[in-house]
Amino acid sequence: MDRPSWAPDEVDITRPSVARVYDYYLGGSHNFEADRRFAEQVLDALPEMATVAQANRSFLRRIVRHLCAQGVTQFLDLGSGIPTAGNVHEIASAECTDARVLYVDNDPIAVVHSRALLDGDDRTEVLAGDLTRPEQVLEHPLTRAHLDLSRPVAVLLVSVLHFVGDELDPAGIIRAYADATVPGSHVVITHASDEGGHSGASRAQNVYNRDQSPNQMRMRSADEVRTLFGDLELLDPGVVRIPLWRPDSPVGPEGQRYPGLAGVARH
DSSP states (O other): OOOOTTSOTTOOTTSOOHHHHHHHHTTOSOOOHHHHHHHHHHHHHOTTHHHHHHHHHHHHHHHHHHHHHTTOOEEEEETOOSOOTTOHHHHHHHHOTTOEEEEEESOHHHHHHHHHHTTTOTTEEEEEOOTTOHHHHHHSHHHHHHOOTTSOOEEEEESOGGGSOGGGOHHHHHHHHHHTSOTTOEEEEEEEOOTTTOHHHHHHHHHHTSTTOSSOOOOOOHHHHHHHTTTSEEOTTOSEEGGGSSOSSOOOGGGGGOSEEEEEEEO
């Protein structure tokens, strides 16, 4: 298998990665044969997966615009993935000219391509880090230099927590990030869910939980996602199917079956 020039030497291109598989769902080009094979297995189980990924990006655009309107101009995007059109810094800079964004990911390709994309953009930085180790992310010199934690920050956990198992205490992880921020900060979560008996979502979860999966998946119910927010104040309409979180236009009945949840809470 030929290694593209843009692939870092330490990357095993024979094993799929969550970031590259998601890149494939979104129609990106920074993925390998192993990623595409795995993604096609998920698509066999959940044919609408690409549409699901696009709806997730639409939510991201809505929430960044909303937060900018509330005066939040700093964004900590955890598990940010491989750059695609409509990234957080692009949305935020169009809404608030003083926006600052810190992308965090542990996938080397996501980090390399994010840095290449952002070359010369001093309001956006990229940190190679593990979101499940909040103390390392928060105390990193780049975080301290780029974000002013004495001012409100939006902590974004978009389509990542279903890859964080219960044994890693996801609620504790979120609490650590929230505790490091000041009142007026927000936590944003989107999360895969098979609640409501969505058989395709359950089959997709089974694919991710096979031996050759890039990560184990732990889907959660709306009640479980609410619990992740702890005592933070949930914004209306609470934890709902992703297309139903303050949509830009009316959503049809398919929105009630969407295999993913969204919630936003304020510190």
